[in-house]
Amino acid sequence: MKKYRLLVYLIFFYSLMTGQERKLNNKIALSSIPGYKTLKCDFHMHTVFSDGHVWPTFRVREAQHDGLDVIAITDHIDYEGYPDEIKNDRERAFEIAQEEAQKYDVLLIKGAEISPRVPPFHNNALFLEDLNNLPYGYMKDTHHKFIMKDDIKKRDLMAPFLEVKKQGGFVIYNHPTHMPNYDWDKAGSKDLFTPFHEELLDMGILGGVEVVNSTRYNSMAHRIAEKYNLTMFANSDAHHDIASGYKDSHRPMTLVFAKSKSADAVEEAIRDGRTMLYYNNLLIGRIREAEPFFKNAVSLNSKKVIYKGSPMLEVQITNKTDATFDLKFSSGYVIQNLPLQMDHLKSQGKLSILIGPIWDYPDKIDLSMNVDNILISPENTLTTNFVISI
Ligand SMILES: [Zn+2]
Numbered sequence: 266m267k268k269y270r271l272l273v274y275l276i277f278f279y280s281l282m283t284g285q286e287r288k289l290n291n292k293i294a295l296s297s298i299p300g301y302k303t304l305k306c307d308f309h310m311h312t313v314f315s316d317g318h319v320w321p322t323f324r325v326r327e328a329q330h331d332g333l334d335v336i337a338i339t340d341h342i343d344y345e346g347y348p349d350e351i352k353n354d355r356e357r358a359f360e361i362a363q364e365e366a367q368k369y370d371v372l373l374i375k376g377a378e379i380s381p382r383v384p385p386f387h388n389n390a391l392f393l394e395d396l397n398n399l400p401y402g403y404m405k406d407t408h409h410k411f412i413m414k415d416d417i418k419k420r421d422l423m424a425p426f427l428e429v430k431k432q433g434g435f436v437i438y439n440h441p442t443h444m445p446n447y448d449w450d451k452a453g454s455k456d457l458f459t460p461f462h463e464e465l466l467d468m469g470i471l472g473g474v475e476v477v478n479s480t481r482y483n484s485m486a487h488r489i490a491e492k493y494n495l496t497m498f499a500n501s502d503a504h505h506d507i508a509s510g511y512k513d514s515h516r517p518m519t520l521v522f523a524k525s526k527s528a529d530a531v532e533e534a535i536r537d538g539r540t541m542l543y544y545n546n547l548l549i550g551r552i553r554e555a556e557p558f559f560k561n562a563v564s565l566n567s568k569k570v571i572y573k574g575s576p577m578l579e580v581q582i583t584n585k586t587d588a589t590f591d592l593k594f595s596s597g598y599v600i601q602n603l604p605l606q607m608d609h610l611k612s613q614g615k616l617s618i619l620i621g622p623i624w625d626y627p628d629k630i631d632l633s634m635n636v637d638n639i640l641i642s643p644e645n646t647l648t649t650n651f652v653i654s655i
C-alpha cells in the first residue's frame with residue numbers, strides 16, 4: 266500500500282514538473298520564407314517604469330511563456346507612474362529585463378515610446394543606445410501626470426527624434442490615432458499622417474507603422490503603410506499582464522524574417538520591411554512575404570482516383586504549421602466534394618479535394634487558392650497558384 270502511494274506521489278510530481286516545462290514555452294509553429302528564420306516579436310510594451318503595471322522581468326517571462334523570440338520594452342519617456350518610488354532612470358527597465366532575458370531564449374531590443382498628444386503623436390524608437398539622452402522638453406509635468414507645456418515649440422517635439430537618428434534608431438508610428446480621444450475611425454488617413462510625419466519620413470527617421478495594436482487591426486494604418494512603404498508591425502502595447510488580455514487567442518505578433526536571431530539581423534529585416542503580422546487567425550503582409558510564407562506552410566500530394574464512376578484527381582493538402590487557413594479553390598474543373606469550392610484548413614490538419622471529372626488527364630493542372638485570412642492589402646487577400654504534376 267505504501268509503495269503504491271509513493272508511486273502516485275511520484276506520478277503527481279512528475280506531471281507537475283513536465284506540465285511546468287510545457288507551460289513555460291507555448292511556441293506556435295509557423296512557416297518561414299526561403300533563406301530566413303521566422304522570429305516572433307513584440308516591439309511595444311510597458312512596465313512600472315512608465316504607466317505599466319508589471320516589473321520588467323515579468324515581460325521577459327511572459328515572452329518566454331508565449332514562445333516569443335524578440336521583445337522590446339518601450340516605456341514612455343514622458344510619463345512616470347511611480348515618481349516617489351522609482352528613480353527616473355530610463356535605462357533601468359532594460360537592465361533589469363536584460364538580466365532575465367539572458368537566462369532564457371528571449372532577445373531584448375532597447376527601445377522607448379515618445380508620446381506627445383500632438384503630431385507626431387505616439388512613436389516607438391528601437392535599437393537605441395542611451396534612453397536617458399532622449400529629451401522631452403515639450404512636457405511641463407511627468408510626475409504621475411501627463412501635462413504638456415502650454416506653448417509647445419516644434420523644436421522640442423523634434424528633439425527626441427533627432428536624438429534617435431543620432432543613436433541610429435528606427436521609429437515606428439504607434440496606433441495611428443486621433444489624439445487626445447484615441448479615435449481610430451473618424452479621421453481620414455490625411456489627418457493621421459501629418460506634415461510632421463512626412464518630415465520624419467523624409468529625414469529617414471520614420472520607418473514603420475503599427476497596423477495591429479493590442480486587439481485591434483487598423484485599416485487606416487494599413488493604408489498608411491502601403492502609401493509610404495513603411496514596415497508593418499503588430500504589437501501588444503501591454504500595460505497589464507498579457508494572459509488576461511488574450512484568453513481566446515494568442516497575443517499579436519510581428520513576424521520578422523531575419524537571417525539570424527540577433528539584434529543586427531532583426532534590424533536589417535525591419536529596415537527591409539520583411540515582416541508579417543499574426544493577429545487572431547489573421548495574417549497580414551505584403552505579397553513578397555505572404556506568398557512564400559503560405560506556400561511553405563502547406564504541402565500537396567495528388568493521386569488519380571475513380572469517384573462515383575468518374576476519373577478524378579484527389580489532392581491532399583497538409584498544413585505543417587499551427588496557423589489556420591481559409592481556402593477557396595479554383596482550377597479548370599469542379600471540386601466535387603466542396604460545393605462552395607472552399608474549406609477550412611485546421612492547424613497541423615489535412616484536407617482532401619476531389620478535382621474532376623478529368624476524362625483526359627493532362628500532364629499538369631493549375632490549382633489556384635485564395636487564402637481568405639491572409640490580407641495583402643486593406644482590400645485584398647492572397648491568391649496563389651500551385652502546379653500539380655500528374
Ligand atoms: Zn502609445
Ligand SMILES: [Zn+2]
Nearest residue numbers: 309311378502
Ligand atoms: Zn504604448
